[in-house]
Amino acid sequence: MPPTDRQPDQRSRSQSYWRANLIVVGSLLVAWFIVSFLCGIVFVEPLNQFRIGGAPLGFWFAQQGSIYVFVLLILIDVIVMNRLDAKWGFRED
Amino acid sequence: MNVQAWTFVIVGLTFALYIAIAWWSRAGTTGDFYIAGRGVHPIANGMATGADWMSAASFISMAGIISFSGYFGSVYLMGWTGGYVLLALLLAPYLRKFGKFTVPDFVGDRYDSQTARVVAVLCAIFVSFTYVAGQMRGVGVVFSRFLEVDITIGVIIGTGIVFIYAVMGGMKGITYTQVAQYCVLIFAFTVPAVFIALMLTGDAIPQLGFIGEMKGEGVSLLSKLDGINQELGFAAYTAAPTEWVSTAGAKGYTDVLAITLALMVGTAGLPHVIIRFYTVPKVRDARLSAFWALLFIALLYTAAPAVAAFARTNLIETTRNAYYDPAAAPEGAKVIPDWFRKWEDTGLIAWVDKNGDGQIQYTGSGLDSGGAPGHAAAFNGKPSFVTADDVASGAFNSERGAHGEREIKNDLTDSANELFIDRDIIVLANPEIAQLPDWVIALVAAGGLAAALSTAAGLLLVISTSVSHDLLKRVIMPGISEKQELTAARGAAAVGVVLAALLGIYPPGFVAQVVALAFGLAASSFFPVILLGIFSKRTNKQGAIAGMLTGLGVTTAYIVYFRFGPGERADWLLGISPEGFGSVGMLVNFAVAITVSRCTKPPSPAIIAMIEDIRVPAGAGEAHEMQVPPAHG
Numbered sequence: 137m138p139p140t141d142r143q144p145d146q147r148s149r150s151q152s153y154w155r156a157n158l159i160v161v162g163s164l165l166v167a168w169f170i171v172s173f174l175c176g177i178v179f180v181e182p183l184n185q186f187r188i189g190g191a192p193l194g195f196w197f198a199q200q201g202s203i204y205v206f207v208l209l210i211l212i213d214v215i216v217m218n219r220l221d222a223k224w225g226f227r228e229d
Numbered sequence: 230m231n232v233q234a235w236t237f238v239i240v241g242l243t244f245a246l247y248i249a250i251a252w253w254s255r256a257g258t259t260g261d262f263y264i265a266g267r268g269v270h271p272i273a274n275g276m277a278t279g280a281d282w283m284s285a286a287s288f289i290s291m292a293g294i295i296s297f298s299g300y301f302g303s304v305y306l307m308g309w310t311g312g313y314v315l316l317a318l319l320l321a322p323y324l325r326k327f328g329k330f331t332v333p334d335f336v337g338d339r340y341d342s343q344t345a346r347v348v349a350v351l352c353a354i355f356v357s358f359t360y361v362a363g364q365m366r367g368v369g370v371v372f373s374r375f376l377e378v379d380i381t382i383g384v385i386i387g388t389g390i391v392f393i394y395a396v397m398g399g400m401k402g403i404t405y406t407q408v409a410q411y412c413v414l415i416f417a418f419t420v421p422a423v424f425i426a427l428m429l430t431g432d433a434i435p436q437l438g439f440i441g442e443m444k445g446e447g448v449s450l451l452s453k454l455d456g457i458n459q460e461l462g463f464a465a466y467t468a469a470p471t472e473w474v475s476t477a478g479a480k481g482y483t484d485v486l487a488i489t490l491a492l493m494v495g496t497a498g499l500p501h502v503i504i505r506f507y508t509v510p511k512v513r514d515a516r517l518s519a520f521w522a523l524l525f526i527a528l529l530y531t532a533a534p535a536v537a538a539f540a541r542t543n544l545i546e547t548t549r550n551a552y553y554d555p556a557a558a559p560e561g562a563k564v565i566p567d568w569f570r571k572w573e574d575t576g577l578i579a580w581v582d583k584n585g586d587g588q589i590q591y592t593g594s595g596l597d598s599g600g601a602p603g604h605a606a607a608f609n610g611k612p613s614f615v616t617a618d619d620v621a622s623g624a625f626n627s628e629r630g631a632h633g634e635r636e637i638k639n640d641l642t643d644s645a646n647e648l649f650i651d652r653d654i655i656v657l658a659n660p661e662i663a664q665l666p667d668w669v670i671a672l673v674a675a676g677g678l679a680a681a682l683s684t685a686a687g688l689l690l691v692i693s694t695s696v697s698h699d700l701l702k703r704v705i706m707p708g709i710s711e712k713q714e715l716t717a718a719r720g721a722a723a724v725g726v727v728l729a730a731l732l733g734i735y736p737p738g739f740v741a742q743v744v745a746l747a748f749g750l751a752a753s754s755f756f757p758v759i760l761l762g763i764f765s766k767r768t769n770k771q772g773a774i775a776g777m778l779t780g781l782g783v784t785t786a787y788i789v790y791f792r793f794g795p796g797e798r799a800d801w802l803l804g805i806s807p808e809g810f811g812s813v814g815m816l817v818n819f820a821v822a823i824t825v826s827r828c829t830k831p832p833s834p835a836i837i838a839m840i841e842d843i844r845v846p847a848g849a850g851e852a853h854e855m856q857v858p859p860a861h862g
Contacts (some may be wrong), residue, residue: 150845157844165465172493177485179727180469181298184353189440190449190750195467198303200436203310210317210520217322218513222632226847228511229468 153224160216164209171197171205235671236375243413243675244390247682250409251394251402259715262399263330263694269404269508275521277407278505278682280414282309282496282522283529284360285367288414288680293652295537296544299466300456302537304485308492310523310530315497315756317519321506323763325515326843329693330507332500332755333699339762341836342770343704348777350699352754353500357688357695358732359747360501361725364685365733368678374575374657375674381734387682388730389651395686395693398723403686404508410679415528417676418656422532425539425663435535454542461545463593466538484801487809494815495748498756501687504694512846540655543662548648550588553580554632557587565589568661573635577658579612580634582640587632607646608639685729693722746788749807751796753814755778761822766840768822771829776822784814 175183176198183194191200221227230238256262269277287309295302329337332353337346365384372383394402419435426438430450442449455465496502505522506515551565552558572578580589615625615636630636657677660669697718702709709717754777761768761776788807790796798806805813832840 147841150841154844164314164318168311172311172489173486175309176303177482177489184467184469189437191440191451195256195300195471195492196301196440198300199306200439200531202307206241206310206314207312207520207523207527210516210523213318213472214513214516214520217516221513221846224845226845228847229514 149224149226151222153226156220156224157217160213160220164205164213164218167205167209230667232667232670233376235668236674239374239668239671239675240678243409243679245639246392246409247406248393250405251398254398254401254405256397256399256401256506256715259330259698259711259718261401262718263507263690263698264504265399265401265404265508267508267510269510271509271514271518272521273404273408274505274509274514274518275525276411277404277508278502278518278522279525279529280407280411280679281504281505281687282684283414283680285364285371285677285681286685287529287533288418289367289371289653289656289677292533292536292540293655296541296655297533297650297652299464300469301485302534304488304492306530306534308489309496309835311489311524312493313519313523313526315493316502316506317516317523320497320503320759320763321515321519322512322760323843324503324844325506325509326512326846328507330504330698331694332503332759333695334703335762336755336758336773337699337703337838339836340758340770340773341833342774345714345758345770345774345777346703348700348774349755349758352750352777352781353691353695353699356499356747356750357501357691358728361685361688361692361729362732364681364688365729367681369733371674371677371681375671384733386682387678387685388726388733391686391689392723392726393683395689395726396719399693399718399722400504400508400690403683403690405806406686407683410683411525414676414683415525417672417679418529418536419532420669420672421660421663421665422536422539424665424669425543425659426535427494428663429539429542432672435532435539435715439535439538446619450538450542454538457542458593461549461592462682466541480587481804483804483808484806487805487812489809491752491809491811491815492748494756495752495811498751498754498759499747500751500755501684501691503755503759504691505687536659537655540659540662544650544655545591546590547662550589553582553589553634554587554630556611557632566662570660571661572654572658576612576614577654578737579607579614579637579649580635581607581637581647581649582630582632582649583607583641585631589648590645592644592646606642607644607649608637610639611651612649613638628717689722689725689729692725693718696721696725746785749784749788749811749814750781752811753784753818757815757818757822761819763840763843765823765826766837767831769829769832772822772824772826775825776818780814780818783817784811787813796852 175194180194180198183197184192186193188196256447258266260266274781291305324335329335329338333346333349337343345601355824365387368387369380370839372386373380376383398406422435423433426435427433428442429444430438431444432438432441439450443453446453451467455467458464458466474832506518509515509518547566548569551563553565554563569578573580584590612635615628615638617628619625619638620628625636625638628636640809660673660767697714697720701717702714757780758773758777761773787802787810791807792802802813
């Protein structure tokens with residue numbers, strides 16, 4: 137392919153990739169906000185009426201649950217972004 | 230073999246291991262020295278990041294803080310892990326694509342400004358020195374407690390070790406020693422936790438024991454702990470902020486939110502954490518190593534609240550109403566455990582028999598020094614024991630009280646509480662409280678040292694790179710050769726180690742307070758400018774500089790006014806403590822940077838091209854050579 141054609145193609149692929157990336161990052165950050173700031177802090181008292189094992193649920197989110205979810209969120213990001221890299225042709229060799 | 234012999238053997242072996250690794254991974258080029266030649270495997274980088282990040286504070290103090298503050302300890306748990314989500318999603322992959330070596334590299338190049346670069350360098354050096362002083366002190370403390378050597382000698386030995394592998398190996402040496410240090414510290418933290426979980430709950434996994442039932446009692450661990458806390462006049466362990474109203478250590482919801490956010494954003498903005506992501510070969514490795522890093526960190530961070538709850542239950546059960554002197558105890562009555570006397574000698578625990586009954590009364594009722602109910606101290610300040618000199622001078626009759634306890638000189642409070650417990654005892658004495666074998670106790674010493682040394686080395690690298698690369702090569706003497714730059718880097722690391730050792734030996738009284746400042750500064754300076762640098766093409770030089778300076782300015786002013794100046798708790802803005810103010814500083818930085826950028830010229834086409842380039846992963850390997858703007862651009 138001549139370089140003149142590659143330039144605009146690369147640019148539009150980059151933009152589509154970036155938009156998809158923003159959606160992924162945005163959704164994961166919503167989950168990040170919910171488990172820590174909402175479940176662990178703002179709604180900790182109503183959630184404490186429920187229990188997970190022997191722990192009040194809100195307290196559990198603040199000291200355990202949010203951390204598990206954080207690890208999971210990064211794992212999802214790794215998997216989804218690797219797919220996006222491949223889909224839009226930005227996978228590194 | 231006794232505990233001390235075991236400690237010498239285990240600590241000696243780990244130190245020999247660190248030096249051997251350093252010899253094997255000596256740095257030959259600036260690339261090796263700054264970023265380990267970009268050849269670090271994501272799992273190795275994850276472990277190194279874990280050790281880099283988890284400091285003496287995480288290893289020694291965090292479980293203790295949670296143990297004594299219950300729900301409020303959550304701010305550290307969520308804050309110091311949640312930051313990795315921000316790092317993985319918003320910063321790490323793009324900074325890896327950008328390439329180069331340091332955070333000031335990015336700030337200076339992206340905003341095309343030497344002023345921005347220098348502001349970033351000064352922040353990086355200040356934040357790192359603040360942090361490193363605490364680590365060297367931690368090394369000295371572990372040495373003095375476990376090996377009974379002087380704190381100064383402990384600091385000097387620790388400095389010698391860091392000196393060898395940081396100066397010789399740079400990032401490469403540090404990375405592979407950190408991998409070994411992670412293994413040591415996680416093993417040292419987990420082994421006692423598993424034993425204690427088995428003992429109390431019958432569950433070998435601490436995280437499950439935490440939500441499990443007390444062995445043979447049919448009641449959950451946390452319900453039991455809530456109960457004994459309340460019986461003794463403390464707030465329930467799991468109680469949320471409104472139930473802790475006006476209890477010492479209680480924070481309002483706004484403050485809990487602000488501190489958590491400041492710690493998260495501060496974590497994501499700390500230069501010694503960020504530079505770890507420059508060391509991997511590819512952009513996708515940067516994401517992957519953020520995952521491994523948080524997983525490895527989470528192993529300790531989810532075990533810590535379990536250790537905290539186990540230890541508090543154990544501590545209260547074994548000491549409450551126990552007789553200090555076995556000879557004075559009636560038949561079948563509870564007597565203090567053996568570890569009590571050993572840790573009394575180190576000043577981490579102390580007892581004063583206020584009512585003369587020979588038994589230990591531990592209660593939270595009564596007013597604390599701030600006039601708030603709950604967590605009443607037995608006496609003011611840390612214990613100051615009567616010494617032989619005091620007896621010789623006639624000021625006191627004896628070093629020992631009526632029951633053989635160490636006599637203290639402190640002024641007593643009005644509270645009925647007779648027990649002083651330093652929160653560090655939770656991790657340091659945990660193996661003894663649980664009656665674990667001597668080698669486990671020795672392991673905790675090695676773990677504490679690994680945590681402190683690994684973090685110190687990471688910070689020293691930031692300091693040395695800031696001086697040799699960011700200041701010397703990029704600003705003052707751009708013409709120097711690679712060999713000269715490497716020598717300068719080694720020299721700066723050497724000077725940094727010595728300064729850090731001096732700060733450890735002669736700690737300025739304000740070290741604890743300035744750690745809040747380190748997070749506040751990272752949150753209010755680096756995080757916003759890096760984030761905008763990647764996600765907003767419109768943010769320009771003027772916006773970034775104005776944002777960093779105002780963010781830093783308001784945060785520093787607030788912390789200094791309330792921590793060192795005349796500021797009173799009642800005047801806190803929206804009830805936000807100095808510890809949490811970094812989140813306000815961050816918002817100010819964002820607002821100013823965006824507004825000023827809109828009112829000034831947009832960045833040049835070369836900068837826009839660079840932003841577009843870092844947003845996509847392909848070609849990260851060459852990014853650092855390809856950064857030169859197009860000839861006719």
